[in-house]
Every structure is written in structure tokens, then in C-alpha cells.
Amino acid sequence: MTDVNLNILDEEPQLCESSDRTAYPPALALEKAQRMADFFGLLADANRLRIISLLADTELCVGDLSIALEMSDSAVSHQLKTLRALRLVRYRKQGRHVFYQLLDRHVFDLYNTVLEHLDESAIE
Amino acid sequence: MTDVNLNILDEEPQLCESSDRTAYPPALALEKAQRMADFFGLLADANRLRIISLLADTELCVGDLSIALEMSDSAVSHQLKTLRALRLVRYRKQGRHVFYQLLDRHVFDLYNTVLEHLDESAIE
DNA sequence: TTAATGCATGAACAGATATTCATGTGTTAT
DNA sequence: ATAACACATGAATATCTGTTCATGCATTAA
Numbered sequence: 001m002t003d004v005n006l007n008i009l010d011e012e013p014q015l016c017e018s019s020d021r022t023a024y025p026p027a028l029a030l031e032k033a034q035r036m037a038d039f040f041g042l043l044a045d046a047n048r049l050r051i052i053s054l055l056a057d058t059e060l061c062v063g064d065l066s067i068a069l070e071m072s073d074s075a076v077s078h079q080l081k082t083l084r085a086l087r088l089v090r091y092r093k094q095g096r097h098v099f100y101q102l103l104d105r106h107v108f109d110l111y112n113t114v115l116e117h118l119d120e121s122a123i124e
Numbered sequence: 125m126t127d128v129n130l131n132i133l134d135e136e137p138q139l140c141e142s143s144d145r146t147a148y149p150p151a152l153a154l155e156k157a158q159r160m161a162d163f164f165g166l167l168a169d170a171n172r173l174r175i176i177s178l179l180a181d182t183e184l185c186v187g188d189l190s191i192a193l194e195m196s197d198s199a200v201s202h203q204l205k206t207l208r209a210l211r212l213v214r215y216r217k218q219g220r221h222v223f224y225q226l227l228d229r230h231v232f233d234l235y236n237t238v239l240e241h242l243d244e245s246a247i248e
Numbered sequence: 249t250t251a252a253t254g255c256a257t258g259a260a261c262a263g264a265t266a267t268t269c270a271t272g273t274g275t276t277a278t
Numbered sequence: 279a280t281a282a283c284a285c286a287t288g289a290a291t292a293t294c295t296g297t298t299c300a301t302g303c304a305t306t307a308a
Binding site: 016024025027028030032033034035036037038039040041043044045046047048049050053054060064067068069106110111113114115117118 | 148151152154156157158159160161162163164165167168169170171172173174177178181182184185187188191192193221230234235237238239241242
């Protein structure tokens, strides 16, 4: 209880201020990190997640989504625009309706992974 | 090639504007969606991802991180504050240094999942 | 043809967030 | 004791982002 260093790996570099940046383990490249961040950012909006959850199971048009999610048509449409831009959804036009469907299953896998994670451990 | 409805499931409800919200499949509850969004939001910042990538392999102090990532001490410290608030990192004080280490492996799993995903498919 | 519907979109606005800057606290070195 | 160092933090700032509002376009209904 007194030894705070108890469970720490002892082979840690302990560089501490070598001031030579190359002495440190290579960090994730900023550009790649930014692309990952953008990807996670897609899932970092509650309404977008709810749209994804619906479009994963069912093909729905904009009006359907706005009713089911109690959002405005415009808000839904804007969200779908971003999902479209990243090819996460496909859509087909039928008359004056536009039906959307989730295209990228990988995104849905991630969605489910985190959903289960939050169920077991209250992340807060 | 002419049938746009080719690969669409035919048992789709096609509700379209039933105007009864309960007629639609239940959307992810807004509160839960928000918690998921917050979780993804944690990973939606390039510098935070780079911090996570370093702390997953190595125990480092604030100064180390700021040098390795070419960020200001203050910016790093602020980021660590948010990671700390969510119990994603542990830290131990040693003299005037504070060493940080990634605590939540689940986050790192997600990190790696997306990292690999971006490697194979250029998401843009 | 005219009106109404479904959707898209640009601009404006509001809220969130990451960084910098200034400052404070505690520790080590001189 | 005094100075330098490592880190934390509040405030201010700038940027990003999601929604609303107004409008436009295409399609269907009257």
C-alpha cells in the first residue's frame, strides 16, 4: 500500500524530458490520427446514432425518420447529407420519397460494440 | 441493372408517413444515444488519440507527452484532465512528475479496430 | 395548371470544445 | 531562502458543429 510503484512495469523507459523528440516512441501520425478522429466524430452525435440504429434494420424515408426520431425534416436531411458524403448510407428515390438504408456494416459493428460496453459498465 | 430495388429486402415496412410515431421501429433511446455519442466523442480528437496511442504502450509524464506530440504542456494537461475524469488513464506522482498510463483497454481495442479499418479502406 | 408534398440546401444562430495565456501550487535544486 | 521546474487550472478565444429558418426544386394530387 505504501509502494505506489507496485504494479508498474519496470522496463518503462522513464525518459522524462530527454528533449529529443525522436527518443520517444513514435506517436500516431497526426494526419492518420485526424482521420481516425473524423471517423469517431461521425458517431459522436446522438441523433446520428439513432438514425444509424434505425437504418440498420429498416429502409426508411426522410419523413419516416423525422417522425420516428421526433426531429425536423431539415435536421434529418442535414444529417443524412453527412452520412451520404461518407458513403455510410445508400439511398434510392421513389416518387417524391427518398429511401435510405445503412450501407457500412462496419460502422454498425462499432455501434453495437459500444452499445454493449455501455450496458455492462456505466461509463460515467 | 434496371431494377433499382434489386437488393432491397422486400419485407420492408414501407410505412412512410404514418404520422404515428409508435408505428415505427423503436429508435435508440435518446439518453442512451447521448451516452454513446459522448463515448465516441472521447475518441474524436486527433491529439487525444495520439495521447492514448502513447500511453497504451508506455508510461509517460506530461512533459514527455508534450515533447513527443509537439503540444504545449498546458494542452496536454487539459487533455489528460478529461481522460482522467473518465477514468481512462491512471496516474502516479513521483517527485514533481506525474506519470500517466492507459487504464481502459476497451478504448484501446476500439482504437485499434478503427486503425485497422482505415488501413484497409480509405474511408474518405 | 395550380397547389401541395417530400426533400435538399445555404445562411444564420447557438452550443460545444480545444487551444493559448496567465497564474497558482507543490517539489527539487542551488 | 530563492529560483527553477513540472504540472494543473480558470478565463478568454477561435473553431467546429448541429439545428432552425427560409427558400428552392422535383414530383404528385387536384
